[in-house]
Amino acid sequence: MNELAAAATDAAAMEEAAAAVEQEVRLLDEIEVEWKRRALDGSPEAVDRVRKLCGRPKGMVHLAGGPVLALLRLVEETPHPMTTPTKHILVVDDDPGIRELLSALLEDEGYTVETAAEGFQGLDQAAASHPDVVILDFNMPHCDGPGFAARYRRERDHAPIILLTASLHLRERCKQVHADGCIGKPFDIDNFLNVVESHSHSHALSAAA
Numbered sequence: 001m002n003e004l005a006a007a008a009t010d011a012a013a014m015e016e017a018a019a020a021v022e023q024e025v026r027l028l029d030e031i032e033v034e035w036k037r038r039a040l041d042g043s044p045e046a047v048d049r050v051r052k053l054c055g056r057p058k059g060m061v062h063l064a065g066g067p068v069l070a071l072l073r074l075v076e077e078t079p080h081p082m083t084t085p086t087k088h089i090l091v092v093d094d095d096p097g098i099r100e101l102l103s104a105l106l107e108d109e110g111y112t113v114e115t116a117a118e119g120f121q122g123l124d125q126a127a128a129s130h131p132d133v134v135i136l137d138f139n140m141p142h143c144d145g146p147g148f149a150a151r152y153r154r155e156r157d158h159a160p161i162i163l164l165t166a167s168l169h170l171r172e173r174c175k176q177v178h179a180d181g182c183i184g185k186p187f188d189i190d191n192f193l194n195v196v197e198s199h200s201h202s203h204a205l206s207a208a209a
Contacts, residue, residue: 087110087132087133087200088129088131089112089113089131089134090116090159091113091116092118092121093115093116093135093137093140094139105189105192106196119148122152123148123151127155130159132200133200134159134160135196136163137163137164138163138166138169146176146177149178149179161180162183165182165185166184167184181199
C-alpha cells in the first residue's frame with residue numbers, strides 16, 4: 001500500500017514537473033516575442049511587459065530563472081533603434097482629384113504629404129519644406145513640369161523627381177524632365193508606392209553622404 005502511495009506521489013510529482021517545464025517553454029516563447037517586438041519597434045513598454053512575464057507565475061522564477069533572466073537582460077540591453085523620420089512627399093499636380101488620391105495613398109503608408117497646384121507654388125513649398133521626394137505632373141499652368149524641374153534642380157539638396165504623366169508620352173516626357181522615376185497614368189498602386197519608397201530611401205542616403 002505504501003509502495004502504491006509512493007508511486008502515485010512520484011507520478012504526480014513527475015506530472016507537475018512536466019507541466020512546469022511546458023509552462024516555462026510557453027513563458028520563454030512569450031518573452032522572445034516581446035523582445036523581437038521591442039527590437040523592431042523600439043517600444044519602451046516592452047521591458048515592462050517582459051518583467052511582468054518573468055514574474056508570472058511566481059513559482060517560475062526559481063525554475064526558469066536562468067534562461068528567463070538571461071533573456072530579460074538581453075531585452076534591456078538591446079538599444080532602441082533610432083526612430084525613422086517620417087518621409088515628406090511633395091505632390092505637384094494641377095488636377096485636384098489626383099492630388100487628393102495621391103495624398104490619401106501616401107498618408108496611408110505613413111508619409112507626410114504636401115500638395116501644390118502648379119510649378120511656382122511647388123517651388124515655394126519645396127524651398128520651405130525640403131521634401132524627400134517630389135511627384136510631378138507634366139502639363140500645368142504657369143509653370144509646367146519641365147519648368148519646375150529645371151528651377152528646382154538649382155537647389156543644392158534637391159530631392160528625386162518622379163514624373164507622373166500619361167503613359168502614351170511617358171518616355172519622351174521623362175527625358176524632358178530628366179526624371180529620376182517615371183510612372184504612367186493610369187498607374188498601378190503597388191508599383192507607384194514601390195517607386196516612391198525606393199526614391200525616398202535614395203534621397204536619405206545621398207543626404208547623409
